Amino acid sequence: MTDCSKLWVNVYLFVILLLNNSAECYIGIGWGRMNSQRMLPSMVVDMILQNGIREVKIYTASKNVLQAFAGTNIGITVSFPNDDLKNITGVSDAKRWLHDRVLPFLNNGVNIRYVTIGSQPFSATYFNKTYYHAVEVLKYFQIALRGVEFANRNIKATMSHFTDVLELVRKPSEGQFREEIRDYMVRSCQFLQEDNAPVWLDIFPIYNVKQLFNNDIEFAFFNNNSTSVFMDGNNRYNNIFEVMYDTFIWSLRKVGIFNLTIIVGQSGWPTDGIDGANLRNAQRFHNGFLNHILNGKGTPLYPGPVDAYIHNFADENKLKVVQGGFMRHWGIYRFDGKPKYDIDFSGQGRSIKPVTGKGITHMPKRWCIFNNNTNDMTKIKMHYDFACNKSDCTSMAPGGSCSNLAFPHSISYAFNIFFQSRSQEMSEEGCNFGGLGVIVPNDPSTETCSFPVEILSDEIFNGNGTLYDSNGISHSMDPLLLWFTFMIMILQTSEIFRL
Numbered sequence: 007m008t009d010c011s012k013l014w015v016n017v018y019l020f021v022i023l024l025l026n027n028s029a030e031c032y033i034g035i036g037w038g039r040m041n042s043q044r045m046l047p048s049m050v051v052d053m054i055l056q057n058g059i060r061e062v063k064i065y066t067a068s069k070n071v072l073q074a075f076a077g078t079n080i081g082i083t084v085s086f087p088n089d090d091l092k093n094i095t096g097v098s099d100a101k102r103w104l105h106d107r108v109l110p111f112l113n114n115g116v117n118i119r120y121v122t123i124g125s126q127p128f129s130a131t132y133f134n135k136t137y138y139h140a141v142e143v144l145k146y147f148q149i150a151l152r153g154v155e156f157a158n159r160n161i162k163a164t165m166s167h168f169t170d171v172l173e174l175v176r177k178p179s180e181g182q183f184r185e186e187i188r189d190y191m192v193r194s195c196q197f198l199q200e201d202n203a204p205v206w207l208d209i210f211p212i213y214n215v216k217q218l219f220n221n222d223i224e225f226a227f228f229n230n231n232s233t234s235v236f237m238d239g240n241n242r243y244n245n246i247f248e249v250m251y252d253t254f255i256w257s258l259r260k261v262g263i264f265n266l267t268i269i270v271g272q273s274g275w276p277t278d279g280i281d282g283a284n285l286r287n288a289q290r291f292h293n294g295f296l297n298h299i300l301n302g303k304g305t306p307l308y309p310g311p312v313d314a315y316i317h318n319f320a321d322e323n324k325l326k327v328v329q330g331g332f333m334r335h336w337g338i339y340r341f342d343g344k345p346k347y348d349i350d351f352s353g354q355g356r357s358i359k360p361v362t363g364k365g366i367t368h369m370p371k372r373w374c375i376f377n378n379n380t381n382d383m384t385k386i387k388m389h390y391d392f393a394c395n396k397s398d399c400t401s402m403a404p405g406g407s408c409s410n411l412a413f414p415h416s417i418s419y420a421f422n423i424f425f426q427s428r429s430q431e432m433s434e435e436g437c438n439f440g441g442l443g444v445i446v447p448n449d450p451s452t453e454t455c456s457f458p459v460e461i462l463s464d465e466i467f468n469g470n471g472t473l474y475d476s477n478g479i480s481h482s483m484d485p486l487l488l489w490f491t492f493m494i495m496i497l498q499t500s501e502i503f504r505l
Contacts, residue, residue, distance in 0.1 A: 030311065031299060031300065031302055031311030031312055031313050031314075032060060032061055032313050033059065033061075033296060033299055033300060033313075033314055033315070033316065033351065033353070034059065034060070034061030034062055034063060034081070034083075034313070034314070034315040034316070035054065035059050035061070035062055035063070035315060035316045035317075035318075035319050035338075036062075036063045036065065036271075036272055036315050036316065036317045036318045036319065037050065037054075037062055037063065037064055037065070037071075037318070037319040037320075038065045038066075038318050038319070038320075038322045038325070039065070039066055039068070039071070039322070040065075040066075040322040040323075040324040040325045041320070041321065041322045041323050041324055041341060042323055042324060042397075042427045042460075043323075043341035043342070043426075043427075043460055043461050044341075045320075045341075045342075045343050045363055045366060045461070046365075047070055047071045047073075047074035048074050049343065049363050049364065049365055049366065050074070050319065050363075051074045051075055051078060051080075052364070053339075053343065053360070053361050053363055054080065054319075055078060055080070056361040057351050057360050057361055058351055058352065059080075059351060060079075060080055060081060061080065061081040061082075061083070061119075061313075061315065062075070062080055062081070062082055062083070063082075063083040063085070063122075063271065063272075063315050064082060064083065064084050064085065065085050065125065066085070066087075067084040067085065067107045067108075069111075072084070072107075072111045072116055072118075073111065073114065073116070075111075075116050075117070076111070076114050076115040076116050077115045078117070079117050080117060081117050081119045082116060082117055082118045082119060083118075083119060083120040083121070083122060084107065084108065084118060084120075084121055084122070085121075085122045085124075085125055086103070086121060086122065086123050086124060086143070086147075087124070087125070088124045088125055088127055088133070088137050088140075091123075091124055091127070091137050091139050091140055091143050092139065094139075094143045094146055094147075096146060097146045097149045097150050099146065100143070100146040100147045100149070100150040101150040101153065104121075104147070104150055104151070104155075104156070105155070108121065108161070109155055109156075112156075112159060112161075118161060119160070119161060119162070120161065120162050120163075120164050120203075121147060121151075121161065121162075121163050121164070122163075122164050122165060122166050122206060122271070123140050123143050123144045123147055123163055123164070123165050124137050124140040124143070124165065124166075125166060126166055126167055126168040126208060127140035127165070128140075128167060128171050128184075128187045128190060128191065129167070129168045129170055129171070130170050130184070131168060131170045131328075131329065132168065132328050132329065133328075136186075136187065138187075138190055140165065140190075140194070141190050141193050141194045141197070144163055144164075144165055144194055144197055144198075145197055147163035148163045148197060148201050148203075151163055162201065162202075162203035162204070163201070163203065164198060164203050164204055164205065164206055164269075165194050165198065165205060165206065166205075166206035166207075166208060166271045166272075167191075167205070167206065167207055167208065168208045168210075169207065169208065169209055169210075169213075169214060169250050169253075169254070170184075171183055171184060171187060171191060172184065172250075172253055172254065172257055173185075174217070174218065175253065176218070177238040178238050178241075178243070178249055178252035178253040178255070178256050178307070179238050179239060179256055180253075180256075181252075181253035181254065181255075181256035181257040181260070182256075182257050182260055183257050183261070188261070191257075191261070192261045192262075192263070195258060195261075195263050195266055196263065198266060199263060199265075199266050203267075204266070204267035204268065204269045205266055205267070205268055205269070206268075206269045206270070206271030207250075207251065207254050207268050207269070207270055207271060208270070208271050208272035208273070208317075209247055209250045209251065209270055209272070209273045210272070210273065210274070210317075211226035211227075211245070211246045211247055211250075211273070211275070211291065212226060212275060212276065212280075212282060212283065212332075213329075214226070214246045214249075214250055215246050218246070218249075219234065219246065222234055223282050223287075225245060225246050226245065226246050226247075226275075226291065227245065227287075227290055227291055227294055228244070228245050228247070228291075228294030228295060228297065228298050229290070229294050230244070230245060236249065238252075238306075241306035241307070242306065243306065247273070247295070247298070247305075248305040248306060251268070251270070251305045251307075251308070251312070252305050252306060252307040252308070254268060255268070255305075255307045255308060256307070268308075268312070269312075269313045269314070269315075270299075270312060270313070270314035270315065271315055272315055272316075272317035272318075273295060273314060273315070273316065273317060274288075274291075274292070274316050274317040274318060274336050275287055275288040275291035275292060275336075276288065276332040276333070276335040276336050277335050277336075277337070277346055277347075277407075278331070278332065278334075278335040278400065278401050278406050278407050279327075279330055279331030279332035279333070279334065279335050279400045279401065279403045279405070279406050280330050280331065280332040280403065280404075280405045280406070281404070281405035282405070283332045283335060283405065283406075284407070285346055285347045286347075288346070288347060289347040289348055289349060292316065292338070292349050293348075293349060293350060293355050295314075295316075296316075296349070296350065296351065296352075296353040296355075297353045297354070297355055299311075299312060299313075299314045299353065300352070300353030301353060316338065317336050318336040318337050318338070319337060319338060319339060320337040320338070320339040320340065320341060320343075321334055321335050321336065321337035321339075321340060321341060322334055322336075322337070323341070323397070323398035323400075323427070324398075327400060330400075330403065331399075331400025331401070331403040331406060332400070332403075334398060334400050335400065335401075338360060339360070339363070340458075341458065341461060342363070342366055342368065342458075342461045343362055343363020343364075343366045343461075344362055344363070345359045345360040345361075345362065347359075366461055367461065367462045368459050368460070368461050368462070369426070369429065369430045369459055369460040369461065369462060370430065370459075371447060371449070371459060372430065372445050372446065372447055372459075373418075373422050373425070373445070373446055373447075373448075373449065373450055373457055373459070374418075374421045374422045374424075374425035374426075374430075374436070374437035374443050374444070374445055374446075375418035375421060375422060375443070375444060375446055375450050376414055376417035376418045376421055376442060376443065376444075377441075377442055377443065377444045378414055379441075379442060385440055385442070386417060386442060388440075389421075389439040389440055389442055389443075390416075390417055390420050390421075392424075392439075393420040393421055393423065393424035393439070394420050394423075394424075396424055396427070397420075397423045397424040397426075397427040398423055398427070399419070399420050399423060401419075401455065402416060402419060402420075407454050407455050407456070408452075408454070408455035410454065410455075411452070411455055415450070415452070415455075417442075418450055418457075419455065419457060421437065421439055421442075421443050422450070422457050422458075423457075423458070425437045425443070425445075426458055426459060426460040427460070429460055430460055
């Protein structure tokens with residue numbers, strides 16, 4: 007290469023870097039709905055708008071959820087489930103799904119921008135199988151989205167990956183994809199590059215520091231006090247996020263893929279269920295993360311702006327806990343629309359709380375607790391195990407907010423969490439437990455452990471996070487529950503008027 011050619015290459019790279027740094031980046035949020043207590047979609051959309059969030063990733067493309075975004079101009083990403091990948095055997099199948107799950111909402115004012123094919127289909131951490139077929143499905147969707155119905159819509163099919171697609175290395179420059187999935191990563195990323203579509207990388211710092219940095223949890227934060235000095239050549243790395251992002255870039259480069267846009271599809275910090283997962287750390291991480299992203303700081307290899315999504319809008323107590331109970335506690339919000347901690351979505355680091363959900367009604371203030379009858383410990387254990395298996399006891403996991411409960415209180419927590427998950431059902435299955443349960447009007451919560459109360463919802467959890475069954479039929483609220491909701495609101499209003 008001549009000196010003149012080298013000069014023009016350097017000028018080109020400088021211009022690209024300048025354009026990258028001048029571009030705006032955004033923060034989106036994921037909205038998973040694998041929970042027994044659900045806010046109405048219209049309430050959630052209102053909260054998202056008030057928080058100034060303009061991009062949302064929906065993990066289950068329920069019809070009522072998508073319709074709630076009509077006319078908002080919020081950019082929507084919908085996910086195609088891993089378990090359904092086997093049903094897509096050609097372009098016609100992809101077209102059929104798009105016509106059912108995407109096109110009607112596009113025509114009704116929903117701003118759908120991306121369809122992610124599978125959810126971390128090559129992950130070795132969270133699933134018992136690898137979905138190799140996802141690569142072919144990606145191509146089918148790309149072809150289907152070029153059809154006349156989607157002309158000028160600029161919707162892209164894409165794919166998300168967890169950082170476990172990478173080999174375990176100590177330096178980003180050593181980065182490479184796991185050998186058994188390398189060919190699939192190469193083909194899928196080539197498809198994305200040819201289609202001018204991004205790849206999504208999910209980075210969970212609490213997981214990565216435990217895996218790679220001997221649990222040096224400080225290195226997970228952007229304003230960290232870690233004593234680690236992490237150099238890779240001339241590049242200095244100040245946190246685990248930069249390390250993982252640049253390791254992915256190096257892995258792409260080594261298979262000949264350059265200039266592929268990388269969106270951070272999920273990043274966040276859990277608040278319960280494992281050591282280090284608490285409100286203080288979650289607030290610290292998110293405010294540092296938002297400041298880093300929205301100020302376009304990027305990474306040593308990519309100093310330009312990076313688009314990113316926070317995981318997750320609210321906790322999900324029906325998720326499988328493959329890696330631990332913390333997987334159910336990623337939410338910025340609790341089930342009832344109350345924010346857990348201060349977070350400034352503008353990235354300025356101010357101590358402000360996100361907006362609280364409006365129009366949300368709790369069930370009556372009553373709790374199911376253990377009656378302290380210890381005559382039959384085998385019976386107690388049986389009902390305790392039953393309650394936890396059927397609901398969510400992950401807050402009692404080691405390091406969790408309820409992990410220090412004494413024996414009677416831990417039984418009460420299990421009984422109550424089951425009772426609330428069943429909408430405070432008053433039948434034998436609600437708070438009986440073989441005569442060991444009793445309903446009380448006084449909150450048994452401790453200083454560190456909250457005993458929650460169910461919220462009223464008009465949606466029924468059906469095991470996969472969607473509201474509609476296979477025939478598209480809506481599960482509407484029972485008339486008796488509607489009446490009950492109305493009476494609760496009347497009582498609450500009357501209490502307000504007495505003040």
